Amino acid sequence: MKMKRTLYVLVAMAALAALAAGCSGGGCAKAESPGGWDTKPAADFKSWMDATLGGAPWYAKVTTVDQTTRLGVPVVYVRTSMANAERDVALSDIMARASTATAAPFDGILYIFGEQDMPVSASLGSVPAASELPAAPAKAEEMASWLESAYGSTKEPWLAHVTGSRADAQRGAVVVTTDLDFASTDDRWLGATVLEAMRSSKQAFASQIVVLYADGSNENSSPM
Numbered sequence: 001m002k003m004k005r006t007l008y009v010l011v012a013m014a015a016l017a018a019l020a021a022g023c024s025g026g027g028c029a030k031a032e033s034p035g036g037w038d039t040k041p042a043a044d045f046k047s048w049m050d051a052t053l054g055g056a057p058w059y060a061k062v063t064t065v066d067q068t069t070r071l072g073v074p075v076v077y078v079r080t081s082m083a084n085a086e087r088d089v090a091l092s093d094i095m096a097r098a099s100t101a102t103a104a105p106f107d108g109i110l111y112i113f114g115e116q117d118m119p120v121s122a123s124l125g126s127v128p129a130a131s132e133l134p135a136a137p138a139k140a141e142e143m144a145s146w147l148e149s150a151y152g153s154t155k156e157p158w159l160a161h162v163t164g165s166r167a168d169a170q171r172g173a174v175v176v177t178t179d180l181d182f183a184s185t186d187d188r189w190l191g192a193t194v195l196e197a198m199r200s201s202k203q204a205f206a207s208q209i210v211v212l213y214a215d216g217s218n219e220n221s222s223p224m
Contacts, residue, residue: 045076048105052097058082058090071197072130072154074108077119087114095122118189136202140167140174147176147197158190158197173208173220174198182217191219199223 046065053059061081068075080087091112098105104125111119137146143165151159161178168175176194180187191211198209203223210220 045106048101049078049094052101053093056090056093058086058093061086062090069154069156070109070111070193071151071156071200074106074128075111076106076108076124077111077113079113080115082114084114084116087112088120091120091122098124113185113189117185118192130200133200136204139205140165143174143176143198143201143203146201147194150201151197156193158193161187161190162194167206168210171208171210172206173210174203174206175210175212175218177212179214180211182213182215187213188219195219195221 045067049059049062049065058080062078063081064077064079066077066079068077078090080090082090091110094110094112107125108123108127109121110124111121113119133150134146137143144162147159147162161180163177163179165174165176167173176198178191178194180191180194182188182191191213194211195209198211199221203209206223208220209223210218212218
């Protein structure tokens with residue numbers, strides 16, 4: 001029997017709700033994000049980082065900046081080659097600069113990935129609310145189809161890895177099976193997203209929600 005492994009997710013939330021959306025001076029055009037939200041393109045955020053943080057000691061370790069959606073909410077993924085401690089400094093520096101900006105550099109959630117573990121995150125600007133979700137599934141076997149119904153229109157990558165759902169009576173759990181690789185940091189992030197998507201269903205029939213990886217490893221959580 002495989003040992004249950006625990007997902008370590010470091011989340012640093014620092015809401016900047018008072019910042020207005022849009023570029024300073026009205027000079028930045030907006031673009032439709034993949035999820036349909038009217039948000040600033042990632043190029044604007046990268047340009048803002050270049051201009052305000054380009055001289056930071058950690059900045060050379062930023063590898064990519066991507067805009068997408070996560071559970072229907074606009075996000076920017078900043079991927080780096082930083083160790084966790086330096087990644088945390090980068091988040092702190094970004095939030096400090098954003099808090100003094102004339103306008104928020106992005107309206108959504110910022111995630112910074114380092115070499116280890118899961119990303120740290122923070123809210124920027126006015127985070128749009130996710131779309132209204134369908135009624136909760138009535139049983140475990142409906143969870144996979146509920147996820148497709150709730151998030152299929154976003155075409156987010158985690159959804160393609162869901163292979164089914166079932167009940168685990170012994171654990172009082174609903175289990176979503178996937179073809180994700182637990183050894184892959186990227187796949188573990190997708191697994192964490194599946195877990196959050198399950199939680200958003202607000203199902204009432206199971207006391208535990210579980211994401212099962214291809215090798216039998218799992219992540220689990222309470223439903224709330």
